[in-house]
Amino acid sequence: MRVVVLSWLLVSFPALLYGATEEIQLQHTNIDLHDKASLKRGARIFVNYCLTCHSASYMRFNRVGRDLGLTDQEVKENLMFVGEKVGDTMEVAMRSEDAKEWFYGVAPPDLSVVARSRGPDWLFTYFLSFYLDPSRPTGVNNLVFENVAMPHVLWDLQGWQKPKYKMEVYADGTEMQVIERLELATPGSQTEDEYRRTVRDLTHFLVYLGEPARLERERVGPWVLLFLGVFVVVVYLLNKEYWKDVE
Numbered sequence: 001m002r003v004v005v006l007s008w009l010l011v012s013f014p015a016l017l018y019g020a021t022e023e024i025q026l027q028h029t030n031i032d033l034h035d036k037a038s039l040k041r042g043a044r045i046f047v048n049y050c051l052t053c054h055s056a057s058y059m060r061f062n063r064v065g066r067d068l069g070l071t072d073q074e075v076k077e078n079l080m081f082v083g084e085k086v087g088d089t090m091e092v093a094m095r096s097e098d099a100k101e102w103f104y105g106v107a108p109p110d111l112s113v114v115a116r117s118r119g120p121d122w123l124f125t126y127f128l129s130f131y132l133d134p135s136r137p138t139g140v141n142n143l144v145f146e147n148v149a150m151p152h153v154l155w156d157l158q159g160w161q162k163p164k165y166k167m168e169v170y171a172d173g174t175e176m177q178v179i180e181r182l183e184l185a186t187p188g189s190q191t192e193d194e195y196r197r198t199v200r201d202l203t204h205f206l207v208y209l210g211e212p213a214r215l216e217r218e219r220v221g222p223w224v225l226l227f228l229g230v231f232v233v234v235v236y237l238l239n240k241e242y243w244k245d246v247e
Ligand code: HEC
Pocket: 045, 046, 049, 050, 051, 052, 053, 054, 103, 106, 107, 108, 109, 111, 114, 117, 118, 123, 126, 147, 148, 149, 150, 151, 153, 154, 202
C-alpha cells in the first residue's frame, strides 16, 4: 500500500507542481562586455527610452563616456538632452512621488543594479515579452512580470504582440486557458531580428551599469596574472640562491 501511495506521489507530483506555477522559459543572451559598439547602442537606447522614468543614480555620464571610449563632447551630444553636466549622475526629471501617482502606485525603480537582481536572461526576455492586454490600465501585460505597471516603451521599435492561447488540462481534470506564445500583431519599425539585437544591446548596457568595475577588472586582469607569473619565477630563483649558501 505504502509503495502505491509513494509511486502515485512520484508520478503526479511534477504535474501538480506544473499546474501550480507555470514557469516561463527565459530566453538566453550572450553577454560580452568587450563589445563596445553594442554597449554604446545600449546606452543610447537607455537615455532615449528609459531615463524619462528610471534613474541610474550610481552612474555618472562622464564615467559611461570614459568606459565606452567617448569624449565629454560626444557624451554631451549623444547621451544628454536636458542640460545636465557631464559629471552628473543619471537622474530622472520626474519626482518619485509624481511617478508613483502616474504609474498606479508603483514608482519606476532605480535601474543601477537591476541586472544583478534580475540577471541578463530575465531582462532580455522581459523586453521581448510585452503583449496587448486590454484589461490592464497600460494596455499591456508581460509574460515574465505579471501585471507590470510599466508601459511597453519600445513599442515603436518592436510593434505590438498578441498572445496565442492553448487549453491546459491539469492533473485534477480542470482546464485552463494559458498563453502558448506571443505573435507579432502590428509590426514596429524594426524587424524581429533587429529588435532582438536592440534588446541585447540594452541588456548589455544594464549589465555594465550593475558592475562598471567589471570592464576595468577584465582589462587589468591579464596584467595582474602576468605580474604574478614573473614574480613567482623571481621568488623561485631567489629562494634557490639563498639556500645555495646554507646547504
Ligand atoms: C513611462 C515610464 C517608464 C519608462 C519610460 C520605462 N519604465 Fe521601466 N518601469 C516603469 C515602472 C512604473 C516600473 C515598475 C513596474 C512594476 O513594479 O509593476 C518599471 C519596471 C522596470 C523594470 C523591472 C524592475 C524590477 O526588477 O522590478 C525594469 C528592468 C525596467 N523597468 C526597465 C526599463 C528600461 C530598460 C526602460 C527603457 C527601455 C524602461 N524601463 C522604461 C516605468 C517605466
